[in-house]
Amino acid sequence: MLDIFIFWITLSLNYVLLATGLTLTVSVMRVVNLAHGNFYMAGAYAFLVFSERAGLPYGVALLLSILLVGGLGMFVEGKLYRRLGGRIEPSIICMSGVLLALEGLAVLIFGPDIRGLRPMVTGTVSVGRSVISIERVSVAIIALLVMAALYYFLKYSRLGKSIRATAQDREAASLMGVNVNLISSLSMGIGTGLAVIAGIQITAVYHLSPFVGVGALCTSILIITLGGMGSILGAFLAAFIIGVCDSFGASMIGRYYHLLSFGTVMLILLVKPLGLLGIPFVERK
């Protein structure tokens, strides 16, 4: 039981990173960033290259992949998305294009096979009757640290405040002297970076293939829909709920566990159509 409990915590904390990343990009884009899951996948492959092909230490490889894929996210936001002027349909289509291009690139370079990712530490500890993998605990700790740093950054730093202000009302923030274009790029970079961290850690626990992106996208969509689009605290709560479905659910009801998380989200949406902590969505003029 303890090992499933730790698995739940590990998974949920990484889901929080993934969903918070999507929340940040949604707050900039005003449309769901369909390519989010594929940035997650791209991050994991970048890590694979840096860590296994180039043989860099774990921390350096992690940082380099965040910079590389985060930069890619900023490029997509600045060079592609922004030129569409916030129109909804073209933005969605453009992001589907990015999604397909990333997936195709990954298949071309790395092949369609499933592979594993090197964990930071290996080994197990037995506590009572359960065997706990140190890898999962370390993954949880990293996720917790990243989240704490992110919380501090968004809550107290000047840039973090600007990000929140821009997410709330772009025009008003611009009138208050916030450089909204810079902030948009930054939010996109941070959002993508969070997806990369989650990608490296979750695929180390599960597996990595060029097609894991859509699954991750679905999970993060379920989480932000459940938590309420645009709410980071909501994403936090919802990630733990979806985490229960995917960890305890998977070990108890077996193969149909996907239905559990979907059913839970649908049930809660029936009662609270805007999600747990959702605020009415402000459309950009």
Added chain:
Amino acid sequence: MKMTLTKTSPAMKVLTAVLILGFIAFAHTFLPHRWQHICIMWAIWSTVGMGWLVILRVGQFSAGQAVFLCIGGYAAGVLMLKLNAPFWVALVLSAIFCSVVALIVGAIILRLKGLYFLVISLVFSEIVRLTIAATDYLGASEGLWDMPIPKKIGPVVFSTKQGWLYLFVFILILAALTFWRMENSRTGKIYAYIGASPDLAQSFGLYFMKYRVQAYVISAFFTGLVGAALAVYLGAINPEGFTFYYSLVAQIVAILGGVGSIVWGPLLGSLLYNVFDEYLVYIPGARSLLMGLLLIAVIFFLPEGLISLKNSFLKKKGGNPVVPH
């Protein structure tokens, strides 16, 4: 003579009929098997693209059209393999089953506004796929195979590609006529109003949910029909064939061709897509990469799709009015 060639004139109808017959005769006689396969896939994806476009007309951006192909295909598989139903019965029943699913699901999820509908239709499609992949009765991840070859009707034999070509082109014509009639009638205008602003339409006494569900069910009917026929044509079906990529293809064919025209857009886009698809399928990943780049390029350089090239060739800027969406 130029006046008689308007969209609905008898001359145009005759011309269209002659073109279609000519195409079929040409495809039957001269094309090699590989190109006949491309023609079949062209008919299939054109129909699916039209189905996607009709949902866009009522203001919803569907990201889960593959789910109807999937449900249609599996329904046909179950009917033919487990219940020994004849092909034609299975074909019609699968399409009806698909519409019923769309009716129930649509009545719930079409209420969601733009973004929420997009994401929930995506998640719904993945959930159905994963559930099928976990169900032993439906062959789990191996899928269903050994579909029987349908009996011939008259001169149409289904052991060759020609027979299938007739069937799929027939379905395509059926779908194209339906969508064409819908677009150029009162319904089409109502759809355009609802797509532009559901709340405004409702304030004029058009209950938008009725029309949204209507569009969704019709789209599901044709997509399911094609899905069922496709499953039998390929002879096998498995959950990997209905991933998110195939939902994207539905929108790719419509967008490449142009969303302004419900019939010609998907027809053009699907032709382009399938030619690329047939030649790139042996290089894993090249297809996705190219389609992704093409989608981005079209959005930036040709927002009205390939169909808008016609206007620039004819030096007729802003010729056909584009239905607002």
